[in-house]
Structure formats: structure tokens, C-alpha cells
Amino acid sequence: xxxxxxxxxxxxxxxxxxxxxxxxxxxxxxxxxxxxxxxxxxxxxxxxxxxxxxxxxxxxxxxxxxxxxxxxxxxxxxxxxxxxxxxxxxxxxxxxxxxxxxxxxxxxxxxxxxxxxxxxxxxxxxxxxxxxxxxxxxxxxxxxxxxxxxxxxxxxxxxxxxxxxxxxxxxxxxxxxxxxxxxxxxxxxxxxxxxxxxxxxxxxxxxxxxxxxxxxxxxxxxxxxxxxxxxxxxxxxxxxxxxxxxxxxxxxxxxxxxxxxxxxxxxxxxxxxxxxxxxxxxxxxxxxxxxxxxxxxxxxxxxxxxxxxxxxxxxxxxxxxxxxxxxxxxxxxxxxxxxxxxxxxxxx
Numbered sequence: 497x498x499x500x501x502x503x504x505x506x507x508x509x510x511x512x513x514x515x516x517x518x519x520x521x522x523x524x525x526x527x528x529x530x531x532x533x534x535x536x537x538x539x540x541x542x543x544x545x546x547x548x549x550x551x552x553x554x555x556x557x558x559x560x561x562x563x564x565x566x567x568x569x570x571x572x573x574x575x576x577x578x579x580x581x582x583x584x585x586x587x588x589x590x591x592x593x594x595x596x597x598x599x600x601x602x603x604x605x606x607x608x609x610x611x612x613x614x615x616x617x618x619x620x621x622x623x624x625x626x627x628x629x630x631x632x633x634x635x636x637x638x639x640x641x642x643x644x645x646x647x648x649x650x651x652x653x654x655x656x657x658x659x660x661x662x663x664x665x666x667x668x669x670x671x672x673x674x675x676x677x678x679x680x681x682x683x684x685x686x687x688x689x690x691x692x693x694x695x696x697x698x699x700x701x702x703x704x705x706x707x708x709x710x711x712x713x714x715x716x717x718x719x720x721x722x723x724x725x726x727x728x729x730x731x732x733x734x735x736x737x738x739x740x741x742x743x744x745x746x747x748x749x750x751x752x753x754x755x756x757x758x759x760x761x762x763x764x765x766x767x768x769x770x771x772x773x774x775x776x777x778x779x780x781x782x783x784x785x786x787x788x789x790x791x792x793x794x795x796x797x798x799x800x801x802x803x804x805x806x807x808x809x810x811x812x813x814x815x816x817x818x819x820x821x822x823x824x825x826x827x828x829x830x831x832x833x834x835x836x837x838x839x840x841x842x843x844x
Contacts, residue, residue, distance in 0.1 A: 524560040527585035532572040534691040535565040539712040543643030544588035550760040572689035587740040592672025600819040602672040606734035608805035615833035638746035640761040645735030646772035650726030651706035670706040674731030680804030710779035
């Protein structure tokens with residue numbers, strides 16, 4: 497007996513869907529994600545792994561991402577070049593590493609005395625993402641958020657900082673605009689991959705390390721060499737990680753996969769930021785109980801740092817038209833956010 501027309505129509509969705517699923521499973525888009533982090537470095541290293549797993553699962557096999565930590569395919573600071581050269585398809589890093597290629601890039605990670613993580617997302621949603629896209633298109637890359645370590649500490653120091661004079665001549669591991677600020681204070685800022693910071697500090701190549709926050713710094717053992725942990729982290733009030741994807745591959749994605757990748761990236765940002773808020777408090781207590789000495793930056797250091805940060809932003813704004821647009825947009829968002837932050841949160 498022939499099946500009824502209704503029965504045939506009932507099976508139509510399965511007949512249409514089955515080949516699509518089969519294609520996704522047998523012919524996925526295989527992307528290699530290189531990172532600027534050692535494998536599973538608390539914070540950004542963990543975010544890179546989770547992000548890949550989440551995209552793999554949410555795309556149901558249409559995208560298959562394999563993660564390669566710093567140094568396995570390209571160096572930590574070579575991930576952007578890895579994409580632009582076509583050597584890899586995507587990366588997980590931080591925008592502050594690319595100031596030599598794009599003057600305004602560091603603004604998309606953090607700015608000394610700048611936006612908090614929540615306000616930064618608001619800036620991106622209100623026009624910042626479009627500017628980020630425009631800037632990175634010059635490198636053939638699509639940028640998205642990919643995690644957040646939250647506000648950073650001010651850094652690890654071998655000796656106590658009692659005044660601005662103690663900063664002068666200091667050799668400090670620092671990157672992005674934080675590095676420019678320390679340079680403006682009279683220090684020598686040196687860009688060193690996170691995985692190499694302990695060895696550099698131990699060998700005396702540097703006197704201090706500006707890295708991330710307690711939960712990220714603790715596993716590196718920096719407290720065994722530098723006893724003083726400085727606060728507040730004026731240098732990095734935000735800690736956005738970035739997901740970088742070949743712009744050509746991004747443009748070839750169907751709309752549903754673009755939405756999946758974007759959602760996964762923002763999900764990792766929010767989850768990582770929430771985890772950091774709790775984990776940093778616990779890690780800081782452990783460090784202090786182990787002998788770490790919290791140190792407040794003197795007032796003259798903070799005042800000089802604020803002046804140096806303003807000068808750094810002006811230099812970027814004067815670089816070219818797009819950089820000027822990015823700085824102006826950022827400062828407008830920061831002004832609006834500060835108006836609310838000054839009255840909305842009671843701390844104590």
C-alpha cells in the first residue's frame with residue numbers, strides 16, 4: 497500500500513534535515529585557534545579552551561576548533577600575524593598587544609583610569625564594536641570579545657614604592673597603554689609574554705611585573721620573588737580578551753553561524769568576568785597569608801600616572817582619523833559611565 501500524502505509530508509523535515517546534519521559532521525569548518533597564553537593559564541587560557549568547546553557544541557559540528565597555546569604554532573605575540581598570513585584561522589589574545597600595528601588597538605582591552613568591564617561592553621554595543629571592526633579590517637581580521645579577567649592589580653615589585661622617585665629607572669614587564677604610562681613615569685617598560693615573566697624576574701632582567709589579577713598571577717609564582725603587590729590597578733581597570741577570526745572566513749559564514757560564534761564569545765566574556773570577581777578575592781587572601789605585602793601606590797604616583805594616561809590617549813587620537821574617532825567615542829562612553837558609577841555603587 498502506498499503511504500498517504502500526509503505521511504510523506506510528515507517525514508519531509510527529517511528528509512531535509514538529515515543531509516545537513518551529515519554534512520556538518522563529515523565536513524566541518526576546521527579552524528586552528530592559536531593563543532597568546534600557556535595552556536589553561538587561569539583566566540585567558542581557560543577562556544580560550546572553553547570558547548572553542550562552546551562553539552564546537554553550539555554549532556553542532558559545523559565548526560570544529562582546535563586550540564594551540566602560545567609557541568606551538570606561532571609565538572605569543574605572533575597570533576595576529578598568523579591570521580593575516582593565512583597560517584591559522586583564528587586566535588585568542590588581547591588587543592593591547594597590537595599598538596605597534598594599530599595605535600588605537602589597546603583601547604579594546606583596557607585604558608588606564610578608563611572603562612570598567614561592564615561599561616566597556618556598553619561602549620561596544622553603542623558603536624564601539626563597529627569601530628573595532630573597522631580598525632581590524634585593515635589586518636583582515638574580525639574581532640570579538642572572548643573573556644575578561646576583570647580589573648588588574650598594579651603589579652609585583654621587588655622593593656616598596658614610597659614615592660614617584662622609586663618608579664624612575666625601574667625595569668617593568670608591562671604592555672599596552674599601561675606600559676606607556678609606566679614609561680611616562682620614568683620606568684622602562686618591556687613587553688614579555690606571560691609565560692616568560694617568572695624567569696625574567698628571577699634572572700633579574702626586570703624589577704617588577706605588571707600582569708593581571710591575583711588569580712591569574714598566583715600560579716606563575718611571582719610572589720616568590722617580588723614581595724610587594726601594588727594597588728589600585730590604575731593601569732588596567734578592565735581585562736577584555738579578544739577572539740580574532742580571519743575576516744574572509746567570517747564573511748563566508750552563514751548568518752546562523754555568525755550568531756552562534758558571537759553568542760559564544762559574549763557568553764565566555766560574562767562567565768569569565770563573574771568567575772574572576774570571586775576567584776580574585778580568594779587568591780588575594782591566599783597570597784597575603786603566604787607573605788605577600790599589599791602596597792598602595794603613593795598619591796604622587798597616581799597623579800603622574802593619570803597625566804601620562806591622558807597624554808597617551810592624545811597621542812593616539814592625533815595619529816590618524818580613525819584613531820581619533822575611536823578615542824573620542826571611548827572618552828564619551830567613559831564620561832557617561834562615570835556619571836552613573838559615582839552614585840550607583842556603595843563600596844565598603
